[in-house]
Amino acid sequence: MAFPSSVRIVEVGPRDGLQNEAKAIPAETKVELIDRLAAAGCRTIEAGSFVSPRWVPQMADTAVVLSRIRRHPGVSYPVLVPNMKGLEAAIDSGCEDIAVFASASETFSRHNINCSIDESLERFAPVLTAAHGHGIKVRGYVSCVLGCPYQGAVAPESVADIARRLFAAGCYEVSLGDTIGTGTPFAAMKMVETVAQDVPLSAIALHFHDTCGQALANIYACLGLGVSVVDSAVGGLGGCPYAKGASGNVATEDLLYMLNGMDVETGVDLDQIVNAALFVSRVLGKHPNSRVASARLTQANC
Template sequence: MAFPKRVRLVEVGPRDGLQNEPEAIGTETKLELIDRLGAAGLAHIEAASFVSPKWVPQMADHREVMTGLERREGVVYSALTPNLKGLEAALECGVEEVAVFGAASESFSRKNINCSVAESLERFAPVLERAREANVRVRGYVSCVLGCPYEGEIAPAKVAEVAKALHDMGCYEISLGDTIGTGTPLKAKRMLEAVAREVPMARLAAHFHDTYGQALANLYAVLEEGVAVVDSSVAGLGGCPYAKGASGNVASEDVVYLLDGLGIDTGIDLDKLAATGSWITQAIGRPNRSKVGVALAAK
């Protein structure tokens, strides 16, 4: 299989990257981060999460973020909306794309959203229906596709089943998440093979965490199979509140460096992106987890 000629990066730093930060981050900082990412050429930015502040206090200013960002031509600003209440609030803020979040693991689903996988999918049906009425696209996430903190191994068939359900429901794209970062390249290929039998490859995205240092190798493996959409987070920010020890998403800078080296077009300015990673990690007092970012900053 040949590599894709172009890869679309979905930047999840402002949402997935910041949501677990214990200290409150000012709305202005979030807005500047989103603006800098857009200036670096990222055309798809996940900006906020419309969840209850009780569960994710860091995202309590979702309305201010969604209404305060300066929209750039050609950039999609999306938000996570796990339920109808979240979707209605996001629609009031003029959101053009939202995301719903399922899991391939029963235990993770229960711990994360207090219901079974089947129940979680049922809950999404009215969200997708309402989004369709409002002419808003919905992206579907499947977490724990290469392992679960409670169950360990996850069968590729289970991942395929959940991905197909979300796709059949109307999600235009399914993002496959290695939430705890335990996957390895062969596992990633086998999981993708199973999913691609149920959902067209052009509708799939890879969302790999780097807990065990395998994210880039896993991305290389699925790019070879034809995946052309990658979720990543500037400076490798983020983790998962329900998966102990899970470090951040793969760093956007590292992904762009890899893709540049493969001659794959992203439309992203790596220097501007790396400067953004340095800026946000200093602003929130976090180490920069991007190897490329650290190397460029040292030059």
């Protein structure tokens, strides 16, 4: 296995991590979290989404958040955009990076965004064209790459087809999401190997949830194939509302601990990330959903 010498971490906590929280989170809290993450060395931080507040009320203040964060040089603050209206809001907020999303599961696509996979890709086509016309980079997400809460197993070939179409449409990178967190290392490797037949490894990212405790093992296995971009959420924030018992994203601090032990460079400071995890956990009134932050918290209370 040939592990990369460096990994770019895409911090998704402020968007994917917080979007399903039931308790309203003040914009000031989101701003402080994003600023803490940037200060810790994160260079890609998902700052929010311009989805209808009727569907995702927690992200209704994304424009406000973007107007208040301290923008660090060399740091990108992508937002999720579902349609042209969302793109217009992103442009008005000065966004330089956006993300679009599709599913590898037909059933999940219809339940989640009320349209077929083909319809979703057709919907995104003018968004990508307009975004590129404004000099905005576009990242693609593929959900349910290792399983679907409705149909079960998802064929690697289905994942590869969606990833190929997003990449061909102009997405500079395609993030492969184990939305319900049921994948295992061999399945993850087979899926990435299949996708890599159509999309360069340099344009593939991993987005693994930790429902069954396999996220780090899955990431380790896929890093050995040459993948060098990993999505994670500080404090292990997040979850899937469509999968009963699904937990959050792999925790950034747990990922960092593993990568530091492998001498893989990230440019991100572990101690500052742990502090950010403890900060947001306190605000949410939760215990951090990560081993490293939990251990630090226990040690501090001893």
